[in-house]
Amino acid sequence: MENTYGTLASWVYHLDKPIGRSFGDIEFYRERLSGCREPVLEPAAGNGRVLIPLLEAGIDIRGFDASEDMVAHCRRECEARGLPSPVDIARFDSFEYGTRFGAIIIPTGSFQLITEPVQALAVLKRFLDALLPGGRLILDLDALACLGETVTPARQWRTGEDILTLVESRVETSFQRQTTLSQLRYEHWRAGRLLASELQFFHLRLWGLLEFELALRSVGFGKVRVFGDYRADDAAEEGASIFTVEAVAPG
CATH class of the missing domain: 2.20.130 (S-adenosyl-L-methionine-dependent methyltransferases)
Incomplete structure (x- = not known):
């Protein structure tokens, strides 16, 4: 049952974090993706809280989640809105698509569910391989505090x-x-x-920011930027509670 969202856990998540409820992240990710013309992937998409508003904004996005119950919530919400249901059941370490992406996003710190550093590095490499040249990985990390x-x-x-x-x-x-x-x-x-x-x-x-930047560069990512608390500039402040890291695949 570790890090597994069953029926009740998924139901509570859906009640507590309904579609479109934003902590500043939906607006931030929508802005960061506004110029992206290639497909976008959201691993750990959950109930679609972020994915569906981005889909409604015209972004070509699909996602996956390991929880069948979470995916069921997402698909029902897409159907209720007359939207396609571009969400699959898959895991960080085994997802596979026949296309490469212009961006991969992981809001709400879901990457931190990977608790073994070696496995985390392997997943970062999978993300890199799934990106087009110049594509971006954008994900949230909680502060070490x-x-x-x-x-x-x-x-x-x-x-x-x-x-x-x-x-x-x-x-x-x-x-x-x-x-x-x-x-x-x-x-x-x-x-x-x-x-x-x-x-x-x-x-x-949890990850330190320098530690995570070194991890990204070790698997082949290039330019790295850090944003604090979903601010538009990348002057991440010491007291931020959420850091968003953006890394670019080599062109």
Whole structure:
């Protein structure tokens, strides 16, 4: 169950982060992709929170996710809007397309779900190989300060007669490996009765900015820029909570 979004986890995600809900990222990515005439790929597209607004903006984008439940949410939302459903079930380490892309985007820090550095480097190389010459990899990373943050212990969402609850606890923090491991328990209640529960272990590896730039360059990426908190300029401030890294494939 590590880093796996099952039925309840996907439902809660969809309630908490519905299509189009922006943290500044949708506008930022739309602007960064505005001049891209080639296809765009979003790995870990989830329920389509970012993908669908970009699709509606006229960007030629497709995506994939490892969770069948997440992909089902995305496809339903596309169908409800009369849009194509360009989303597949695939994983970081095994996705394969018959075309190369002008950009690959990974908002919301999903790349941090890869907790082993060697595997992360292999995935970065797969991204590079999937890009056209001059194509860009654009992805979000949480600040290293998140290693010391506490989690919100309990949350709930109501939808009709249903109540979805989430109780989260930090199991382990490793400053040496730059990883966090959290336990998330999801429950589905109706009329005071527990209908279903689901346990998820959420494992993340955070990156230092210089460390990540060196990783990108080691697999062959060229120019690297860093943006802080979705600001349009690349003067990333020390106190930013989200950093967006943009790296260019060699031309």
